Amino acid sequence: MLKTVTLKTALLTTALGLALAAPAAAMEKSEFRVAWSIYVGWMPWGYLEDSGIMDKWAEKYGIDVEIVQINDYVESINQYTAGAFDGVSATNMDTLSIPSGGGVDTTALIVGDYSNGNDAVILKGEGGLADLAGKPVNLVELSVSHYLLARGLDSVGLSEADLDGVINTSDADMIAAFATDDVEAVVTWNPLVSTILEEPGATKLFDSSDIPGEIIDLMVVNTDTLEANPDFGKALVGAWYEVMGLMASGDEAALTAMAEASGTDLAGYKAQLASTEMFYTPAEAVTFTSSAELPTTMVNVAEFLFDKGILGEGAPSADFVGVAYPDGSTTGDAGNVQFRFDTTYMQMAADGAL
Secondary structure, rough: OOOOOOOHHHHHHHHHHHHHHHOOOOOOEEEEEEEEEHHHHHHHHHHHHHHOOOHHHHHHHEEEEEEEEEEHHHHHHHHHHHHOOOOOEEHHHHHHHHHHHOOEEEEEEEEEEEEEEOOOEEEOOOOHHHHHHHOOOEEEEEEEHHHHHHHHHHHHOHHHHHHOOOOEEEEEHHHHHHOOOOEEEEEEOOHHHHHHOOOOOOEEEEEEHHOOOOOOEEEEEEEHHHOOOOOHHHHHHHHHHHHHHHHHHOHHHHHHHHHHHOOHHHHHHHHHOOOEOOOHHHHHHHHHHOOHHHHHHHHHHHHHHOOOOOOOOOOOOOOOOOEEEOOOEOOOOOEEEEEEEEEHHHHHHOOOOO
């Protein structure tokens, strides 16, 4: 899962895009575009488009919704931020840092899942997290891998300063890098994790199941667009939970289509789903999004982003961006709320009101 924020690319591209292409005040419209990229929890978006389920729900509300696959995950978020799309699949961390940090008011319309083992810290040889002290660690810098490492180190009283540096390594090069003598530890995501752990001597030290609920996968939409066009939210949510129902029932045709689209087979896709806490029902998603733990998670994420200098250009503190929750509470700057967790439409799905 390519969940990465590169400082120059994300911030500079976002700033340029906002300056050149940001839309004026949102208005009522009938055509919408949503972007997504390949990851186990986002494969339903491709299936929604290919199966006609999205078209069915869009027609119900008299609108048109185009779902577009973007191969570069960061680019998909940048394009959304610049106004080319009305929604995009993104993690909580990347939503906070790119669109919300860039001043685009964004709503988490669908909370789809959280990583529950898909991301991992792996050591070459025997040992524990404390043994990372003095060693270099290879990862995609400023990504959820970087965040996972920070959380793991903190759990044993260490910080990045205790390492012999973090080496920025492309996910495309991670498996080959681990095979070299110079690489002692890596942090990455599935399916790379599964492949690397097959190597003799590879030891998993920490994974996202150790910080459950912190790496969250979302469908986020422009807040102003949603407010002006509630039927857009209803159609997206209705279509999403129809596919969730298919997945929960074990529909092999749907699951096989998603597996093939992600470059694996049915068994491989099911293995990835096993380390993904999917919210197959809207009630589950509402419960998670309304939990007391979510604000704590977002504070941790904001502090990490600020520490790395990617919480919005010129952010004076970790509280720079305000985040609002379903109960009306906020973290960060309540006067600069740019990220909203809203259960309205998921609750409508749970109530059978779509």
